[in-house]
Amino acid sequence: MRPRLAGLLGVALLLCALGAQPASAVHCAIDQVPAATLLMPYFEVDLSSFNDVTTLLDVTNASPAATLAHVTIWTDWGVPALGFDVYFTGYDVQIINLRDVINGHLPQTASVGQDPKDIISPHGTRSTDVSYTSCNGVLPPATLSAAVIADLQAKLKGEPIPSSPTLCAGSPRGNQIARGYVTVDVVTGCTALDPTSPGYFSGVAGNDNKLVGETFITAPGSANTMWTYPVIHLEAATLPPNSPSFYGRYVGDSGADGREPLPSSYAARFLGPSPNATRLLVWRETPATSAPVACSSGPAWVPLATNAVQLLDEATHSFPAAASLPVAANAIDLATDLTNPFGQGLAIFQLDHAAMGGRHAQAVVWRADSIGTLESALQVSQLDDLCANQRYQPLLIDGFENGFVPWAGGTQ
Numbered sequence: 001m002r003p004r005l006a007g008l009l010g011v012a013l014l015l016c017a018l019g020a021q022p023a024s025a026v027h028c029a030i031d032q033v034p035a036a037t038l039l040m041p042y043f044e045v046d047l048s049s050f051n052d053v054t055t056l057l058d059v060t061n062a063s064p065a066a067t068l069a070h071v072t073i074w075t076d077w078g079v080p081a082l083g084f085d086v087y088f089t090g091y092d093v094q095i096i097n098l099r100d101v102i103n104g105h106l107p108q109t110a111s112v113g114q115d116p117k118d119i120i121s122p123h124g125t126r127s128t129d130v131s132y133t134s135c136n137g138v139l140p141p142a143t144l145s146a147a148v149i150a151d152l153q154a155k156l157k158g159e160p161i162p163s164s165p166t167l168c169a170g171s172p173r174g175n176q177i178a179r180g181y182v183t184v185d186v187v188t189g190c191t192a193l194d195p196t197s198p199g200y201f202s203g204v205a206g207n208d209n210k211l212v213g214e215t216f217i218t219a220p221g222s223a224n225t226m227w228t229y230p231v232i233h234l235e236a237a238t239l240p241p242n243s244p245s246f247y248g249r250y251v252g253d254s255g256a257d258g259r260e261p262l263p264s265s266y267a268a269r270f271l272g273p274s275p276n277a278t279r280l281l282v283w284r285e286t287p288a289t290s291a292p293v294a295c296s297s298g299p300a301w302v303p304l305a306t307n308a309v310q311l312l313d314e315a316t317h318s319f320p321a322a323a324s325l326p327v328a329a330n331a332i333d334l335a336t337d338l339t340n341p342f343g344q345g346l347a348i349f350q351l352d353h354a355a356m357g358g359r360h361a362q363a364v365v366w367r368a369d370s371i372g373t374l375e376s377a378l379q380v381s382q383l384d385d386l387c388a389n390q391r392y393q394p395l396l397i398d399g400f401e402n403g404f405v406p407w408a409g410g411t412q
Helices: 004-019 098-102 146-157 200-204
Strands: 037-046 054-061 067-074 080-088 093-097 177-187 211-219 225-230 232-234 265-270 277-284 309-313 318-321 329-333 345-350 363-371 374-379 390-397 400-408
Touching (some): 037 054, 037 098, 037 277, 080 093, 080 177, 093 098, 098 146, 098 177, 177 211, 211 232, 265 277, 265 363
Antiparallel strands (some): 037 177, 054 093, 309 318, 390 400
């Protein structure tokens, strides 16, 4: 039986899908429209306590036609740690609690071929229900084995993998926090492949822009907080050859994946002083690391070079603050994790780096504000456009930063 929570949290999205006019998409902009790929740039799950931080992913099929999606959980080194398929009837909603997944319990869905009595994935009069024969024996998924669970948790915690003790898949942190990011792709059939696999974008990944979603990072224990963000919606389109694209690192930067690219630079308002604070969640594009590597060395690109964060107060005084954002999934507190002389103001993040071999590196920044006991979660403003090969760079006058101008050209 589906969790009652799925219906409660998804009702607003469903009403919008049924009653609103189709959204007008803007290619190469972070806009909330139905997409072929969803990116949840950051998650964390405290595996030491069932009553502490976890992350939920809410995915809705915004179309009356049934569809199939492939979910990939990635480590903070960009290594695919687990993949599984989720079936959606028309206007269907699935809530995926990553604590459940990391503990071996995958979402229970099934197409008509595996669910002929319409019990696992029921549909209504305004939606369709179809059969995917490729999902026979795959859906509904079984509980993961103890060995698979142990390997998955080690990968996401940055520990040696029990089945291969000399290998690691994520950054070592010495705690029980699982971190990484998630992608959800429309696919044409159930698959054991993932976006790093040859052939994934030549028949497996679909191009129907049907999915919308949001995420909830919750701490229901003593903190009693929840932050909600719309996930990043990446539309599919026919791109010119060698165009920038989201999955470009896995297709030789050919544009064959057809997913619009993300920016490199962002502007984020920040709050202070204590008890007011701003925490940023930052996803950065990394070179393709499709398999675990030796724990003793890690990937060659770690740590990612990080430009100074340009801080401006409300009188536009500027301060370049050194920051460390070394991996794909990062969290940074603007009051405690870098030198910040300002109580509140604007932070400019330029997250390009040379590890992508001469092209812009993509990024996402999410913002969580605390104002005393109140919390809010927001996306921040993008400053550049990778499709037009433009990004922002600081304008320096006499060694002080006085503004920002658009810049076009190769990487800097």
